[in-house]
Amino acid sequence: MSASVSPLAPKSFAEMPPVRGVRMATAAAGIKYNNRTDLMMMVFDQPASVAGVFTKSKCPSAPVDFCRKNLAGGVARALVVNSGNANAFTGKKGAAATALEASAAAAAAGCSEGEIFLASTGVIGEPLDATKFAGVLDTLVVDAQEDGWFEAAKAIMTTDTYPKVATRSVKIGETQVTINGIAKGAGMIAPDMATMLSFVVTDAAIPSVVLQALLSQGVGPSFNSITVDSDTSTSDTLMLFATGAAADEGQPKIESASDEVLSAFRSALNDLLKDLALQVVRDGEGARKMVEITVTGAESDAAAKVIALSIANSPLVKTAVAGEDANWGRIVMAVGKAGEKADRDRLAIWFGDVRVAVDGERDPDYSEAAASAVMKLEDIPVRVDLGLGEGTATVYTCDLTKEYVAINGDYRS
Numbered sequence: 001m002s003a004s005v006s007p008l009a010p011k012s013f014a015e016m017p018p019v020r021g022v023r024m025a026t027a028a029a030g031i032k033y034n035n036r037t038d039l040m041m042m043v044f045d046q047p048a049s050v051a052g053v054f055t056k057s058k059c060p061s062a063p064v065d066f067c068r069k070n071l072a073g074g075v076a077r078a079l080v081v082n083s084g085n086a087n088a089f090t091g092k093k094g095a096a097a098t099a100l101e102a103s104a105a106a107a108a109a110g111c112s113e114g115e116i117f118l119a120s121t122g123v124i125g126e127p128l129d130a131t132k133f134a135g136v137l138d139t140l141v142v143d144a145q146e147d148g149w150f151e152a153a154k155a156i157m158t159t160d161t162y163p164k165v166a167t168r169s170v171k172i173g174e175t176q177v178t179i180n181g182i183a184k185g186a187g188m189i190a191p192d193m194a195t196m197l198s199f200v201v202t203d204a205a206i207p208s209v210v211l212q213a214l215l216s217q218g219v220g221p222s223f224n225s226i227t228v229d230s231d232t233s234t235s236d237t238l239m240l241f242a243t244g245a246a247a248d249e250g251q252p253k254i255e256s257a258s259d260e261v262l263s264a265f266r267s268a269l270n271d272l273l274k275d276l277a278l279q280v281v282r283d284g285e286g287a288r289k290m291v292e293i294t295v296t297g298a299e300s301d302a303a304a305k306v307i308a309l310s311i312a313n314s315p316l317v318k319t320a321v322a323g324e325d326a327n328w329g330r331i332v333m334a335v336g337k338a339g340e341k342a343d344r345d346r347l348a349i350w351f352g353d354v355r356v357a358v359d360g361e362r363d364p365d366y367s368e369a370a371a372s373a374v375m376k377l378e379d380i381p382v383r384v385d386l387g388l389g390e391g392t393a394t395v396y397t398c399d400l401t402k403e404y405v406a407i408n409g410d411y412r413s
Contacts, residue, residue, distance in 0.1 A: 008282035016149035021243025023144035026155040029133035032084030037155040041140040042079040050076040051211035055236035056192040062094035074208035077111035087120040087128040104134035153182040170268040175251035185280040189228035205247035213257035222273035228284035230313035286403030298391030303340040305393035310338035318400035326371035346387030
């Protein structure tokens with residue numbers, strides 16, 4: 001955990017209620033960090049439904065490969081996550097480490113290795129010594145408690161400065177269900193599916209195929225709409241588990257993702273995913289400001305998103321934000337290089353409510369003082385209208401400060 005907590009951190013953390021059917025425990029296994037927990041195990045009392053989305057990186061980690069294989073079974077009995085080592089680009093040793101980990105977890109949880117899910121985060125390219133924690137999994141299964149959410153979120157942190165938690169309560173039919181989620185991520189964040197690691201659990205009774213549809217839809221406007229530094233991790237993993245405990249309380253049976261009875265649940269899940277994703281952006285390494293970039297008037301929603309990400313990922317835009325400089329010329333640059341259709345003479349740009357450019361030139365009523373006042377805010381809205389069509393998209397990023405360079409300049413030391 002970094003010495004100083006991000007100024008954009010939540011002023012208070014969500015009170016995480018128990019989710020029926022899941023318990024968790026943490027341990028300090030000494031994988032990289034001293035005097036802190038770095039291992040988390042989640043145990044499901046009964047077989048849980050499971051869904052997942054993973055990195056689109058062509059160099060995925062060994063745990064990502066392992067999870068993809070087991071996801072086809074659609075059943076989870078335990079999840080094991082370590083921080084400090086990503087077990088990525090570790091060759092046959094990496095696969096051997098996941099095999100050892102899975103075998104120990106399955107023995108501890110009393111299930112098959114096909115019902116185990118694994119995730120690792122931290123340094124790439126360092127072999128992971130799974131013997132460091134395989135022996136403690138038996139103890140974690142016994143020690144696991146239903147109120148361990150906050151500790152679980154802390155155990156999976158790397159350069160994060162605060163644990164990321166979120167909870168929602170909603171009804172399916174007349175049955176109340178809970179959704180809890182944790183996430184970690186601060187750097188190497190330009191998810192191409194999800195963020196580095198996030199795990200969401202509900203006590204709803206929802207089959208895996210429906211969970212997968214809900215998760216695949218929900219990731220677009222949440223985790224796939226954030227960027228800290230334009231770099232997609234090798235380890236990106238977002239998993240959603242459903243314990244099914246609500247079935248005992250009369251929850252209606254779910255047949256498909258389009259069931260009307262799921263509408264409130266879908267909204268609550270999407271809201272929780274966005275909450276966690278924004279917490280990741282607000283903990284961007286060295287971040288002092290969050291920027292919401294909305295592009296309207298594009299040829300399509302997809303084009304709008306490409307342009308929004310071009311702006312969000314521009315080091316020149318992000319350093320201007322860090323310096324509180326209302327340099328809208330850099331927005332023009334990022335729109336122009338995005339590769340999507342744009343018309344210079346129809347372009348309009350706003351910082352907050354201040355229109356700084358219109359019809360291909362500086363706004364005639366432009367006020368440097370008004371634009372600069374917006375840049376002094378902690379949360380800065382930027383809007384770009386292309387004047388071409390109906391396409392819209394919103395993405396979220398943070399500024400780029402000297403501290404980002406400092407953190408990543410000595411990450412392995």
